[in-house]
Amino acid sequence: MNVEKTSAIEHYVNEEPFDPRAIETMTPEQEKVFLASQKRLMWWKFKRHRVAVISGLFLAFIYLATLISEVIAPYSLETRNSKFIYAPPQGIHLFHEGEFIGPFVYGYKSKLDLDTLRRIYTEDTSDVQKLRFFCSGDAYRFWGFIKGDFHIMCPAEGGQVFLLGSDRLGRDVFSRMIYGARISLTIGLVGISISFVLGIVIGGLAGYYGGWVDLVAQRMIEVIQSLPAIPLWLALAAIMPVTWSPILVYFGITIILGLIDWTGLARAVRSKLLALREEDYILAARLMGAKPSRIIGNHLVPGFMSHLIASATITIPTMILGETALSFLGLGLRSPIVSWGVLLNEAQNINVVALYPWLILPVVPVILVILAFNFFGDGLRDAADPYG
Amino acid sequence: MLGYIIKRAAYMIPTLVLTSILVFALIELPPGDYFESHIAELLASGESVDQQQIEYLRQEYGFDRPPWERYLTWVSGLPFGDFGYSFEHQLPVNEVIGDRLFFTMVVTFFTVIFTWIIAFPIGIYSATHQYSWGDYGLTFLGLIGLATPNFLLALIMMYLANEWFGTSIGGLVDPEYVDQPLSWAKFVSVLEHLWIPVIVIGTSGTAAMIRRVRANLLDELRKPYVTTARAKGVPEFRGLMKYPFRMSLNFFIADIGGILPTIISGAEIVAIVLSLETTGPLLIAALQSQDMYLAGSFLMLLAFLTVIGVLVSDIALAILDPRIRLQGGVSR
Numbered sequence: 001m002n003v004e005k006t007s008a009i010e011h012y013v014n015e016e017p018f019d020p021r022a023i024e025t026m027t028p029e030q031e032k033v034f035l036a037s038q039k040r041l042m043w044w045k046f047k048r049h050r051v052a053v054i055s056g057l058f059l060a061f062i063y064l065a066t067l068i069s070e071v072i073a074p075y076s077l078e079t080r081n082s083k084f085i086y087a088p089p090q091g092i093h094l095f096h097e098g099e100f101i102g103p104f105v106y107g108y109k110s111k112l113d114l115d116t117l118r119r120i121y122t123e124d125t126s127d128v129q130k131l132r133f134f135c136s137g138d139a140y141r142f143w144g145f146i147k148g149d150f151h152i153m154c155p156a157e158g159g160q161v162f163l164l165g166s167d168r169l170g171r172d173v174f175s176r177m178i179y180g181a182r183i184s185l186t187i188g189l190v191g192i193s194i195s196f197v198l199g200i201v202i203g204g205l206a207g208y209y210g211g212w213v214d215l216v217a218q219r220m221i222e223v224i225q226s227l228p229a230i231p232l233w234l235a236l237a238a239i240m241p242v243t244w245s246p247i248l249v250y251f252g253i254t255i256i257l258g259l260i261d262w263t264g265l266a267r268a269v270r271s272k273l274l275a276l277r278e279e280d281y282i283l284a285a286r287l288m289g290a291k292p293s294r295i296i297g298n299h300l301v302p303g304f305m306s307h308l309i310a311s312a313t314i315t316i317p318t319m320i321l322g323e324t325a326l327s328f329l330g331l332g333l334r335s336p337i338v339s340w341g342v343l344l345n346e347a348q349n350i351n352v353v354a355l356y357p358w359l360i361l362p363v364v365p366v367i368l369v370i371l372a373f374n375f376f377g378d379g380l381r382d383a384a385d386p387y388g
Numbered sequence: 389m390l391g392y393i394i395k396r397a398a399y400m401i402p403t404l405v406l407t408s409i410l411v412f413a414l415i416e417l418p419p420g421d422y423f424e425s426h427i428a429e430l431l432a433s434g435e436s437v438d439q440q441q442i443e444y445l446r447q448e449y450g451f452d453r454p455p456w457e458r459y460l461t462w463v464s465g466l467p468f469g470d471f472g473y474s475f476e477h478q479l480p481v482n483e484v485i486g487d488r489l490f491f492t493m494v495v496t497f498f499t500v501i502f503t504w505i506i507a508f509p510i511g512i513y514s515a516t517h518q519y520s521w522g523d524y525g526l527t528f529l530g531l532i533g534l535a536t537p538n539f540l541l542a543l544i545m546m547y548l549a550n551e552w553f554g555t556s557i558g559g560l561v562d563p564e565y566v567d568q569p570l571s572w573a574k575f576v577s578v579l580e581h582l583w584i585p586v587i588v589i590g591t592s593g594t595a596a597m598i599r600r601v602r603a604n605l606l607d608e609l610r611k612p613y614v615t616t617a618r619a620k621g622v623p624e625f626r627g628l629m630k631y632p633f634r635m636s637l638n639f640f641i642a643d644i645g646g647i648l649p650t651i652i653s654g655a656e657i658v659a660i661v662l663s664l665e666t667t668g669p670l671l672i673a674a675l676q677s678q679d680m681y682l683a684g685s686f687l688m689l690l691a692f693l694t695v696i697g698v699l700v701s702d703i704a705l706a707i708l709d710p711r712i713r714l715q716g717g718v719s720r
Contacts, residue, residue, distance in 0.1 A: 051524075223406045226694035230656050231687060234675045235414040317535065324537045325657055329672070344540060353547040363540050370535035371528075 041386035042306065052379020055372040062369070066182040073175035074153050074161055076138040077338060081160060081170035084108065086356050087121050089165040096128050104130040105161050118355070129159030165358035167346055176338055177362050183339035185369065187254050187323050188316040194258025196312055199265025206266070207273030208296065217270070221263040232260055233322065237331040246337040253332055257319045268311055272304035306384035313377035317370040324366060340366050389706070396702055400695050407691040408466070412459045414687075415680045421451055422475045422678045449473065449681075462681065466688060472681030476674065481685045485667060492666040494578065495585055500647055502590040503597055510594075511601025516628065518606060530598045533591030542588045542661040549584060585662055589655040604636035638709060644701050 019025075026034060036044070047053060065072060081087075090105045107127030110119050137154035141147055155161040164174040206217035224232075236256045240249060276282060277300070285295055320340075326332030327341030328348075335342065343362040346352065352359055423442050430437050449472075450458045462472055471481035510530065514523040608614070609632050617627045656668030663669075667686070674683040 219403050219406055222403050222695075222698075223410055223691075226403070226407055226691040226698075227411070227687060228690055231671055231675060231683075231690075232414075234672060235417075235683070235687075238418045238675060238678075239414075321535075321537060325539070328537070328539050328657065329660075344537065347540065347543065350543060350546050350550070353543050360540060360544070363537060366537060367532065367535040371531055374531055374535070 038386060042383040045386045046379050046383035049375075049379035049382055051375045052382075055375040056379070058372050059369070059376060062181060062365075063185060065178075066185055069178050069182050070140045070142050070148065071150060072152055073172075073178040074137065074151055074155060074163075075172040075175040076140045077171075077176065077179050078336070079138050079171060079175075081166065081172075083110065083170070084121075084160055084162065084166050085119060085168060085170045087119075087160075087162050087166040087170070088356075089358050090123075090160075090162050092131070092163070101128065101130060104128050104156075105159070107159060127159075129156035129161070131161060132156065164361050165356070167356075167359060173343070173358060173361060176343055177340070177365060180338045180340045180343050180362065181365065183250065183333065183337060184320055184323060184341065184366070187250070187257070187339065188319040188373075190251075190254040191257040191261065191319045192312050192316050194255060195262035195265060195315070196308070198258070198262035200269055200308070202262070203266030203269030204273060204296070207270040207277070208292075208300075210274075214270070217266065221266055224260065224263050229260060229322070230325065233257070233326055234329070234331060236260075237326060246334055250333060250337060253323060253326065257322050261315055261319065264315065265308065265312065268308065269304065272307065273300060276300050276303050307381070310377055310381035310384045313373060313380055316377075317373045320366065320370060320373075392706060393703055396699055400699060403695055404692065407695075408463050408688055409459070411684050411687045411691070412455075412462065415675075415678070415684045416455055418678060422680060423451070425678055426475070445475070462684065466685070471685035471689075474674070474679055474682040476677055476679040476682065481682050484670065484682060485686065485689075488665055488667045488670060491578075491664065492668070495582065495589070495664065495666055496647075498582055498586045499589045499593075502586050503593045506590070507594050507597035507601060511598045512605060512628070512633070514598065514602040515605035515609065518602075527595075527598065527602075530595035534595035536591070538588055538592055538655060539657045539661045541591065542584070542658045545584050545588055546662065585655075585658060585664060588658050588662075592655075600639055601636065604639050605632060608632035608635045638705065641704050641708065642701050644697065644704070647697065 033041075070076070087108055087110075090108070092103050092105060094100060094103060096104065106123040106125055107129050108121045109124045110121050112118075113120050132154045133152065135151060135154040136149040137151045139147065139149045153161075162172050162174070164172075164177065166172055167176075202217050202220075206214040233256055236259070237253070240252045244252065282295060282299055285299055290299075323332055323339060324341035324344055327339060327345050330345070333339050333342050340362045344360065344366075347360045423446060427437050427442065446452060450461060465472065469482065471485075473479075474481050474484045477484045507530075510526045514526055517523050609628075611632075614627065614632055617631070618624075622630070656672050658664075659666045659668040660672065671683065671686050673679075674686065
């Protein structure tokens with residue numbers, strides 16, 4: 001039917017030579033994706049997650065900064081300014097009476113309030129204290145070894161600068177926060193390394209051998225997971241002798257955090273191994289006579305490594321928060337080691353929040369770092385499966 | 389089905405035995421015992437020490453015998469509800485815990501409800517509006533709750549509540565009701581104090597919950613049956629609630645088991661900061677003063693509840709999801 005209508009259309013013949021594989025050939029862009037290695041695909045996928053990239057850069061920046069804490073902090077860790085106890089944060093100004101001077105702070109005049117016995121600080125606008133940059137200030141030992149006194153920023157000669165206020169001994173909160181970053185940030189990394197190794201070994205054994213090995217590992221994981229985290233930390237922290245040096249306590253704490261955290265990773269490894277073991281390519285490798293060590297090392301581990309790294313990243317925040325909680329209870333790190341948790345320990349009661357609110361500022365880096373790790377881990381997790 | 393339940397229940401026994409050994413080792417490991425620290429404390433405060441009484445207690449509770457004998461005595465009492473004796477409180481452990489159990493349950497109950505009310509709508513919204521500004525904004529809010537250390541949030545809330553409403557937030561009831569029996573007025577007073585711990589404890593769990601609702605729902609929404617439903621003209625909301633949402637709840641049922649132990653342990657550190665009369669601070673104090681039977685039995689009770697909780701959620705899942713039942717597998 002409708003013969004007239006179809007015949008009305010002009011008969012069309014393409015002049016170009018016919019390529020029978022026209023559908024199979026790819027455009028250059030498609031070819032690029034098709035030939036890209038897995039790592040490259042992961043990188044492309046990761047880059048698409050903007051927030052994750054920014055978080056990653058932020059984390060890289062602050063981890064690099066912890067390498068030179070001594071230089072960044074205007075004061076050393078234990079410098080006390082007994083005249084400036086509980087001084088509030090000082091604002092940085094640029095203009096004095098309409099004239100540009102460069103970054104400076106006004107000096108503080110302190111007065112003792114005889115009713116409340118509190119010191120009251122007022123800015124003395126005639127006392128201009130110009131900040132010095134790339135200067136020599138408080139002496140320190142770089143990483144505990146090399147002597148030095150170079151700082152990026154120092155207070156004026158005979159002056160003070162408390163960007164985030166000072167604490168009950170007149171120590172600069174900002175400087176202590178920068179030193180605290182070194183401990184707080186590494187505690188997560190060391191702890192996660194311990195739990196990573198434990199998780200891969202135990203989960204790997206359980207997943208690969210199955211049978212009674214699997215049964216024992218499963219029960220062990222169940223036992224540890226059935227106990228609530230904080231009491232378990234407490235019990236373990238109580239075992240550490242009080243005579244230990246602070247550095248030993250530091251390692252003790254990281255080991256405790258790692259010992260409890262591995263169960264989740266081990267479960268993930270086990271279930272991934274069980275799933276991957278049934279894949280065709282593993283069967284192919286086995287039929288071609290590959291040894292178990294080769295199958296595990298070359299075929300199984302790369303299959304889930306990216307997943308593991310992603311899920312490990314997401315548990316680092318738990319460790320950082322765990323350290324603050326332990327230090328808050330007085331069972332974590334102790335001075336002279338300073339972490340963000342130790343600093344927050346100063347803000348123990350409601351009076352501090354009411355009178356010296358700047359002492360709770362160390363919570364800001366805690367929140368930022370945990371957010372960054374969460375977003376970064378999210379991005380990694382998406383990128384870990386670039387074909388999805 | 390019955391066979392599955394029996395098999396799952398049988399798995400509990402070795403787990404519990406292992407747990408009890410671990411718990412006993414944990415509370416046994418710190419050097420010294422309760423009596424040593426107690427004597428030191430008495431001497432430090434200048435009080436006289438009744439050596440005879442302490443020697444009597446030591447013998448009564450077997451501190452002169454090897455640890456494994458004490459372990460056996462302790463463990464054989466547990467199944468019959470004999471949790472041992474708290475040296476600190478000079479009461480049987482049952483009574484010490486029992487007093488505080490009620491408040492802990494109230495706090496946890498409301499916290500769990502709070503978390504659900506917040507997390508479910510947000511999770512559903514985030515999943516159906518993936519990568520929208522609303523999705524990002526709400527996820528971010530949830531994450532901030534997760535990232536703030538709870539004890540600090542508690543302090544700040546306490547301060548603000550005091551500034552704005554003038555309520556003193558120490559404890560769970562107004563001081564005048566502390567030793568009174570439960571009455572309507574006391575109940576109202578509890579409710580007035582309850583919202584701070586509920587919000588503080590709730591915020592930390594909400595973010596995780598939102599993410600899991602979102603992830604699970606997204607997985608379901610990508611499946612062909614949702615497209616089919618939409619193609620057949622099922623209204624959007626009904627098409628969401630009828631199957632995808634219900635399917636995504638599997639994880640949620642698996643989670644209910646995890647709630648059981650928190651019902652009696654609560655959030656320990658927040659409870660300390662807010663000086664709530666819940667069981668959490670009790671446990672922490674017992675661990676610190678080496679009041680070993682109180683700490684040990686308490687930990688054991690928590691472990692037992694976790695194991696029961698996992699069992700309950702496994703059975704619930706097996707009933708609700710025939711695929712799990714047929715494979716005879718364990719859900720978690």
